[in-house]
Amino acid sequence: MNFDRHRRLRRTSFMRDMVRETHLRTEDLIYPIFVVEKPDVKAEIPSMKGIYQISLNLLKEELDEVVKLGIKSVVFFGIPNHKDPEGSGAYHDHGIVQEACRLSKQLYPELLVILDTCLCEYTDHGHCGLIDPVTKDVDNDASLPLLVQTAVSQAKAGADIIAPSNMMDGFVAHIRQGLDEAGFSHIPIMSYGIKYASKFYGPFRDAAESTPSFGDRRTYQMDPANRLEALRELESDELEGADMMIVKPALSYLDIIRDVRNESNLPVVAYNVSGEYAMTRTAIDMGLLDEEVIAEQMISMKRAGADMIITYFAKELAEKINKGEI
Ligand code: PBG
Numbered sequence: 001m002n003f004d005r006h007r008r009l010r011r012t013s014f015m016r017d018m019v020r021e022t023h024l025r026t027e028d029l030i031y032p033i034f035v036v037e038k039p040d041v042k043a044e045i046p047s048m049k050g051i052y053q054i055s056l057n058l059l060k061e062e063l064d065e066v067v068k069l070g071i072k073s074v075v076f077f078g079i080p081n082h083k084d085p086e087g088s089g090a091y092h093d094h095g096i097v098q099e100a101c102r103l104s105k106q107l108y109p110e111l112l113v114i115l116d117t118c119l120c121e122y123t124d125h126g127h128c129g130l131i132d133p134v135t136k137d138v139d140n141d142a143s144l145p146l147l148v149q150t151a152v153s154q155a156k157a158g159a160d161i162i163a164p165s166n167m168m169d170g171f172v173a174h175i176r177q178g179l180d181e182a183g184f185s186h187i188p189i190m191s192y193g194i195k196y197a198s199k200f201y202g203p204f205r206d207a208a209e210s211t212p213s214f215g216d217r218r219t220y221q222m223d224p225a226n227r228l229e230a231l232r233e234l235e236s237d238e239l240e241g242a243d244m245m246i247v248k249p250a251l252s253y254l255d256i257i258r259d260v261r262n263e264s265n266l267p268v269v270a271y272n273v274s275g276e277y278a279m280t281r282t283a284i285d286m287g288l289l290d291e292e293v294i295a296e297q298m299i300s301m302k303r304a305g306a307d308m309i310i311t312y313f314a315k316e317l318a319e320k321i322n323k324g325e326i
Pocket of ligand 1: 116118120128165166200201202203204205272273274275
């Protein structure tokens with residue numbers, strides 16, 4: 001009888017290591033950090049156990065830990081003291097993420113700092129751009145100059161990578177031109193151009209205090225039912241000059257990560273969002289799942305085609321990678 005013996009390659013641990021196709025490295029991990037403008041705060045986010053809002057004067061401790069674990073990049077999200085309809089805190093030269101970036105660059109010049117270019121954490125209405133007074137919808141073209149200003153102030157603060165997540169049409173082209181004109185043609189854009197209007201962002205909005213006060217984000221973020229639309233977003237972002245593409249969320253969108261990997265030669269980033277973190281964290285903490293599911297989820301994103309992963313699990317993953325457990 002002739003049949004294939006697949007089990008030959010699964011017989012011992014070393015054999016399985018040898019034929020493993022997908023790997024997770026500390027270099028793949030990007031760790032999100034929420035920085036608050038108020039001093040002396042280190043407050044755990046109720047819906048995201050183990051993740052904190054941290055003041056600048058307490059940030060060093062967190063960065064020390066990240067660097068010691070061998071994590072090579074972080075993304076800062078800001079919680080400002082002051083919010084207004086124009087989101088002016090986003091493009092203030094001494095805004096909260098700009099200052100977090102400066103501090104990080106002073107302490108650890110090599111640690112890659114990614115800054116999220118969006119207005120929603122800074123607007124009093126919680127939307128990602130300016131509101132048109134007549135339609136009450138986000139005004140695409142009026143928001144673009146403010147987003148450009150935000151990106152330029154972030155680059156001036158020393159950001160290594162600009163990551164716009166606002167989902168306005170034309171944001172990559174405008175930000176690219178703005179950065180080039182300000183002398184930052186060497187700074188890459190990691191575009192969040194494939195961002196779905198997802199309920200998995202709930203805990204992030206608690207953490208960043210950025211829940212929209214009216215309406216939702218469905219006129220600018222993508223419909224979870226659509227796949228070809230992601231490829232249209234990819235196409236325009238590539239033409240406009242994106243250097244890397246984020247797909248967000250990750251776990252319910254592994255097919256989209258694979259599509260982007262197949263259609264593009266750009267590095268692909270999976271954003272393992274707050275709701276995905278909260279679900280997995282809770283199930284582990286309740287004893288329903290073994291903590292090894294975390295690595296399994298990360299491997300699934302890499303197997304789908306992601307090169308890097310933005311994840312709130314970065315620290316515990318790095319610890320396991322360093323111990324040789326992953
Ligand atoms: C800002 C932004 C959001 C996330 C990252 N950048 C929130 C949103 O669009 O509501 C979500 C990240 C997460 O859930 O972990 N536009």
